[in-house]
Amino acid sequence: METLQSLADGFAVALTFENLLLALLGCFLGTIIGALPGLGPSNGVAILIPLAFSLGLQPTPALILLTSVYYGAMYGGRISSILLNIPGDEPALMTTLDGYPMARAGKAGEALAISGIASFVGAFFATWGLVLLAPQLVKVALLFGPAEYFALFALAFATLGGVASRNQAKAAMAAALGLGIATIGVDGQTGVPRFTFGEVHLYDGIDFLVAIVGLFALSEVFIFLEHRASGDASTQKMEIGRITPPLSMLRETAPAMARSTIIGFIAGVLPGAGASLGSFVSYSFEKRLSDKKGTFGKGDPRGVAAPEAGNNAAAGGALVPMLALGVPGSGTTAVLLAMLLALNITPGPLLFQQQPDVVWGLIAALFIGNFMLLAMNLPLVSxxxxxxxxxxxxxxxxVAMISFVGIYGISGSTFDLMVMIVFGVLGWVLRKLDVPLVPVILGVLLGDQMEKNLRRTMTIHDGDWTKLFDSWLAIGLWTFAVVGFILPLIAGRYFRPKLADSNKVEGADPD
Amino acid sequence: MSDRILGIAAVALAALYIWRGTLIEPSFMSDPLGPKAFPFIIGAVLAIAGIAVAVRPDEEPVWPGAARLLEIAMAVAVMVAYAWVLRDIGFVASTSVAAAYLSWRLGSHPVAAIIAGIVIAVGIFVVFKLILGLSLATGPWGF
Structure with a gap:
């Protein structure tokens, strides 16, 4: 009941003219960002953050704008998957498998309609899941002390490395790299400079927005330069046809949507697994369950509905740990966390208690945004x-120039632009070497918090390391962390290779 | 081979990082753990991960040829130059050139690339500066 009351208050926040306009703008930009190959949710949101930041938006409106972009990108990715056989972003990869054959068979309109409705179902119920689950998680999080938080951060890195990447060692390397970057600058507790090499610009540390925009957005430009614009869309012919699905098709795909929503949401809530994994697992599960006549992969509407419901549900699910614990589970939620931190807001239980208007305003805006997206993605899809x-x-x-504008807008510093270019090159090299970028970002974002919690634990217990494992909660978190990191090494051999093969887009931007 | 180099580079970076860590000056006020311990843990993780990658490398990635590498190096050079002169010649002029270069290298006809560069620069200027009021670099001509 309390939750519904909060949600009602949230609607009061979201239903102002400014916030509605920002939600609409976000949904619109998000759909475009998702639809365009080469611009995915994480780099799309990344280049918009500095802009939202330097425009001086308040936390709630800024969060509404960018989360709408995030939801919108999940809808938009399917458009080029279906019409061009090129996933608009990574989560939409699985949609190409049945979406493009449908389009080839002259059913592009139906495919767009079914996937649009599936996206809506996934996102709508996942937002309800967020409403119900996040406050429960907050109650657990209130029991956390610094030792538990330290274990939680370790858990996030471990599962991210274990579940979401192809090579655990590289994920660990990426995390260490990110955490190392976070230690650059003046140490907050003692005031001594660390790893600054006497460079005054580094005393404040490296701005994580600079790192994110460089790693995600600029490296994408280099990838395109390397391959020189292979996918020239304009040469393809696109016939859409009717954008209303036959009722029979809706009835046929409804169970697939329901199952995929649940699977996707769970995949999204688990730390380390974002929307890509959500759509992958949903599709595989649906194929195993209902592909009795071997129609999957040849234009089965259920093969379009399942991954789309799955990735949109996972996108909603991924917001649960980000908002309730302050630990993002995917690339784009990491980027959203960056924006919150840039606005001096630390997500977690305190956010729910002290600034409920931010959280519930956002959630209400997501409900409203979903209806806007449904309207944009069905009648207005053309x-x-x-x-x-x-x-x-x-x-x-x-994209490159807007990245520069955004970073320049924050600080007006040439040095930051140079650092961004360095991160762009670093991102390109890491992507070529198949080192995941999300742990790097997560490390840069969480490094400070992680160290603070470790040192706080040691200060409370006067340097006794065993106190890190002194409560059942902490032991539980550490156990999950170890299992999450090691189990995929053993068991992952079964389904990991398939995911690796499906990853056509080299180091595609994470979700 | 690439992964072996990556692993060794990571170990070297970890060594450098830990060495610089030992040079952190102690402060008069300090907590039991101090500012060095966390970097040491990270350095250790980085080194172990580096060794693991070097010992068990993945498949070799497809590296682009020398021409493509030069292409990327040139783009980096243009971006560095862009950041360098941004404040001296202003936003619109420098952005036009940089965007035109990138567009040309991504396969546009030179004339189309120049037009694209100017459109991108003026478009960003109008939207972000005139409509949204963001501060962009102002050169000698005020734009």
């Missing part, structure tokens, strides 16, 4: 199809 015609040779320079 508008976005036209956006796909923008060739990457014009798009990517614009």
């Amino acid at each position: 508008l976005f199809v036209r956006v796909l015609l923008v060739p990457t040779r014009y798009l990517m320079p614009a």
Whole structure:
């Protein structure tokens, strides 16, 4: 009951003219960002953060704008998957398997409609899941002391490395790299400079926004330069046809949507698994369960509905740990966390208690945004199809320049721009070497908190390391961390290779 | 081979990082753990991960040829130059050139690339500066 009351208050926040307008803008931009190959949710949100930040938006409106972009990108990714056989972003990869064959068979409109409805179902119920689950998780999180938080951060890195990446050692390396970058600058507790090499610009540390935009957005530009605009969309012919699904098709796909929503949501809540894994697991499960006539992969509507419901549900699920614990489980939620930190808001139980308007305003805005997205993605979808015609040779320079504008807007510092370029090159090299970028970002974001909690534990217990494992909660978290990291090494051999093969897009931007 | 180099580079970086860590000056006020311990843990993780990668490398990635590498190096050079002169010649002029270069290298016809560069620069200027009021670099001509 209390939850519903909070939600009602949230609607009061979200239903102001400014916030509605920002939600609409976010949904619109998000769908475009999702639809355009080469711009995914994480780098799309990444280049918008500095802009939202330097425009001086308040926390709630800024969060509404960017989370709408995030939800919108999950809808938009399917458009180019279905029409061009090129996933608009990584979570939409599985949608190509049945979406493109449907389009080839002249059923592009039906495929877009079914996937749009599936996206809505996934996102809508996942938002309800967020409403119900997040406050429960907050209650648990209130029992956390510094030792438990330290274990929780370790858990996030461990599962991220264990579940979401192909090589655990590389994920660990990426996490250490990120954490190491976070230690650059003046130490908050003693005031001594660390790893600054006497460079005054480094005393404040490396701004995580600079790192994120460089790693995600600029490295994408380098990837495109390397391959020189392979996917020139304008040469393809796109016939859409009717954008209303037959009722029989809806009835046929409804169970698939329901199952995939649940699977996707669970995949999203688990730390380390984002929307890509959500859509992958949903599709595989649905295929195993209902592909009796071997129609999957040849244009089965259920094969379009399942991954789309799955990835949208996972996107909602991934917000649960980000908001309730302050530990993001995926690339884009990490980027959203970066924005919260830039606005001096620390997510977690205290956020729910002290600034409930931010949390519930956001959640209410997500409900509203979902209906906006449904409207944009069914009747107005042809508008976005036209956006796909923008060739990457014009798009990517614009992305690069907007990245520069955003970072320059925050600090007006040439040094930051140089650092961003360095991160862009680093991101490109890491992607070539198949080192995941999300642990790097997570490390840069959480390093400070992680160290603070470790040192707080040691200060309370006067340097007794065993106190890190002194409560059942902490032991439980450490156990999960170890299992989450090691189990995929053993058991992962079964389904890991399939996921690795499906990853056509090299180091595609994470969700 | 690439992964072996990556692993060794990570170990070297870890060594450098830990060495610089030992040089952190102690402060008069300190907690039991101090500012060095956490970096040491991270350095150790980085080194272990580096060794693991070097011992068990993945498949070799497809590296681009020398021409493509030069392409990326040139783009980096243009971006560095862009950041360098941004404040001297202003946002619109520098952005036009940089965007035109990138567009040209991504496969546009030179004339189309120049037009694209100017459109991108002026477009960003109008949207972000005139409409949204963001502060962009102002050169000698005020734009």
